[in-house]
Amino acid sequence: xxxxEFKTELHLVKLLGVKARNIQELLDNLQNVPLSSVYYHTxxxxxxxxxxxxxxxxxxxxxxxxxxxxKTLSEEIASIDTVKYESLKELRSEISGIxxxxxxxxxxxxxxxxxxxxxxxxxxxxxxPAGKKASDLKxxxxxxxxxxxxxxxxxxxxxxLRLKRNENDFQAWLGEIGEKELAxxxxxxxxxxxxxxxxxxxILKILAxxx
Amino acid sequence: xxxxxxxxxxxxxxxxxxxxxxxxxxxxxxIQNINSTAVGxxxxxxxxxxxxxxxxxxxxxxxxxxxxxxKFFNITKKFHNALHGKTEIxxxxxxxxxxxxxxxxxxxxxxxxxxxFIHDPQPIxxxxxxxxxxxxxxxRCHIDVTEAQKEVYEFLKTYIxxxxxxxxSAPAFSKKDLTIPQIMISPxxxxxxxxxxxxxxxxxxxxxxxxxxxxxxxxxxxxxxFDYLKDPVGVIEVYKKVKKHNDCQLVLAxxxxxxxxxxxxxxxxxxxxxxxxxxxxxxxxxPDDLQINALQRGSTILLQKSLKEGFGLTVSEALWKEKPxxxxxxxxxxxxxxxxxxxxxxxxxxGTAYYLKQLLNNPxxxxxxxxxxxxxxKNNFLITRHLKEYLLLFLSTxxxxxxxxx
Numbered sequence: 001x002x003x004x005e006f007k008t009e010l011h012l013v014k015l016l017g018v019k020a021r022n023i024q025e026l027l028d029n030l031q032n033v034p035l036s037s038v039y040y041h042t043x044x045x046x047x048x049x050x051x052x053x054x055x056x057x058x059x060x061x062x063x064x065x066x067x068x069x070x071k072t073l074s075e076e077i078a079s080i081d082t083v084k085y086e087s088l089k090e091l092r093s094e095i096s097g098i099x100x101x102x103x104x105x106x107x108x109x110x111x112x113x114x115x116x117x118x119x120x121x122x123x124x125x126x127x128x129p130a131g132k133k134a135s136d137l138k139x140x141x142x143x144x145x146x147x148x149x150x151x152x153x154x155x156x157x158x159x160x161l162r163l164k165r166n167e168n169d170f171q172a173w174l175g176e177i178g179e180k181e182l183a184x185x186x187x188x189x190x191x192x193x194x195x196x197x198x199x200x201x202x203i204l205k206i207l208a209x210x211x
Numbered sequence: 212x213x214x215x216x217x218x219x220x221x222x223x224x225x226x227x228x229x230x231x232x233x234x235x236x237x238x239x240x241x242i243q244n245i246n247s248t249a250v251g252x253x254x255x256x257x258x259x260x261x262x263x264x265x266x267x268x269x270x271x272x273x274x275x276x277x278x279x280x281x282k283f284f285n286i287t288k289k290f291h292n293a294l295h296g297k298t299e300i301x302x303x304x305x306x307x308x309x310x311x312x313x314x315x316x317x318x319x320x321x322x323x324x325x326x327x328f329i330h331d332p333q334p335i336x337x338x339x340x341x342x343x344x345x346x347x348x349x350x351r352c353h354i355d356v357t358e359a360q361k362e363v364y365e366f367l368k369t370y371i372x373x374x375x376x377x378x379x380s381a382p383a384f385s386k387k388d389l390t391i392p393q394i395m396i397s398p399x400x401x402x403x404x405x406x407x408x409x410x411x412x413x414x415x416x417x418x419x420x421x422x423x424x425x426x427x428x429x430x431x432x433x434x435x436x437f438d439y440l441k442d443p444v445g446v447i448e449v450y451k452k453v454k455k456h457n458d459c460q461l462v463l464a465x466x467x468x469x470x471x472x473x474x475x476x477x478x479x480x481x482x483x484x485x486x487x488x489x490x491x492x493x494x495x496x497x498p499d500d501l502q503i504n505a506l507q508r509g510s511t512i513l514l515q516k517s518l519k520e521g522f523g524l525t526v527s528e529a530l531w532k533e534k535p536x537x538x539x540x541x542x543x544x545x546x547x548x549x550x551x552x553x554x555x556x557x558x559x560x561x562g563t564a565y566y567l568k569q570l571l572n573n574p575x576x577x578x579x580x581x582x583x584x585x586x587x588x589k590n591n592f593l594i595t596r597h598l599k600e601y602l603l604l605f606l607s608t609x610x611x612x613x614x615x616x617x
Binding site for chain 2: 008010011012013014015016017018036066115116117119121124125126127128129131148
């Protein structure tokens with residue numbers, strides 16, 4: 001049975017020097033920035049404000065609502081079911097499509113006030129061992145209780161979308177050790193709609209049935 | 212001296228473990244910080260803390276200061292103002308002398324460390340030595356360069372582009388025309404410093420008593436020096452609008468050099484605006500971090516109604532004390548406050564007054580904002596996060612891929 005090694009990730013944030021004042025500029029730049037920037041702006045909020053609320057606003061949705069006051073467009077982007085996308089390219093295309101439709105619909109758009117521009121960023125990621133290993137389900141459950149929140153974040157979000165794996169790392173390992181039902185239950189979780197601490201609780205709840 | 216382990220009760224052991232793991236990867240690397248002053252100012256303050264902490268983690272970091280005379284520092288002061296957007300007149304001689312002083316320092320300093328970490332514009336031209344040294348050079352800009360005067364920015368840009376990477380404090384400070392990677396590392400507060408550490412309630416009460424402020428009634432406070440950019444007169448207008456509906460006291464507290472004519476003029480205007488209102492307390496304080504700490508801790512709501520800010524770390528200081536904060540959306544403040552989650556962002560006197568009434572009338576909501584604010588500062592604006600990002604920055608000189616596995 002393979003061991004599960006918990007890993008964690010650390011980010012160095014990069015500024016791209018590219019900004020948008022309105023949704024047309026947001027769309028134009030979104031299509032040209034590196035995919036790591038799309039990842040950063042759709043996931044940063046989760047980690048930086050993971051204690052705040054289960055609301056999953058990505059940076060685009062947040063800016064569109066709070067700065068441009070385009071509530072419908074913001075809601076459309078915030079409600080994108082990120083978990084169903086296999087790649088960041090697809091996710092970018094979905095966001096771009098929604099903004100394009102809005103531009104066709106609205107015809108007119110205004111600039112934000114000076115100082116409120118959207119600044120495109122990306123990140124360089126460093127992945128390191130989190131100092132915990134599990135060789136069976138019980139050890140996995142125990143480690144899950146205390147492992148750093150960044151590790152849960154890495155194995156759930158980063159592994160699937162940025163590293164282009166088909167499933168999150170927890171699912172994959174549970175499948176490998178023959179716990180297919182637990183893996184299926186984990187795959188049904190929508191991790192974008194809860195705080196990371198709640199996500200930990202949900203995972204523990206699913207695992208507890210077999211402990 | 213503060214030990215890195217002293218932060219463990221605040222941040223948890225995982226954070227320190229991460230720092231030790233990152234530091235381990237930098238084993239064998241020598242890092243040299245260079246700036247222009249050993250004491251005074253924010254850069255010296257942060258280096259005074261950072262360099263010993265890096266060494267405690269096992270990173271061979273050191274710090275040197277360039278030498279310059281009055282003429283040089285007058286020129287760099289003009290650079291500083293011009294980068295902040297103030298119009299300054301420069302002669303060719305100014306630029307020539309700036310380069311001359313940097314070259315004189317080149318001859319004296321040992322610049323052979325693996326990573327040269329240069330802070331702010333004063334020593335920027337030391338990078339001329341980079342090709343000869345064949346090491347990594349990083350430039351840390353601590354200044355808000357959003358409105359930088361073109362002449363000075365263009366002059367500095369010729370040097371910035373020679374570095375391997377540069378570091379800015381906020382997204383708005385980034386530049387489209389730079390050819391090197393731009394990293395964002397925000398400044399931080401030290402939770403163990405006199406300005407931020409826990410204080411006994413009796414001490415806090417004694418400070419309020421000393422200034423004749425009634426702790427039993429709501430206290431609204433702005434901590435800042437008496438400067439037009441902090442808009443203290445605007446804060447008094449806010450208070451007057453709110454006072455019609457809500458009982459409260461206003462505290463405007465901060466330092467101000469008596470030899471600063473503009474500061475004294477602002478103070479005079481503030482006193483005139485306050486008139487005879489006994490509930491407005493204007494406190495011109497000597498540098499005393501414990502007193503500022505106590506004033507923040509004892510206040511009901513903190514304001515930061517600045518018209519312009521570099522980063523505005525007083526907001527993080529207030530949030531760390533679990534206080535609800537209403538602040539202007541300028542400089543780095545929107546990074547520290549997510550509107551309606553971890554504080555309130557305002558754009559005007561009326562807006563600030565509106566939110567102030569809201570918080571005074573809804574203490575549960577105010578408490579929740581303060582609570583979220585503290586959590587946000589704990590996760591994003593403590594010195595341990597700053598240290599982690601410096602370590603990652605140093606590592607990025609050796610690892611350039613999008614994702615690095617250790």
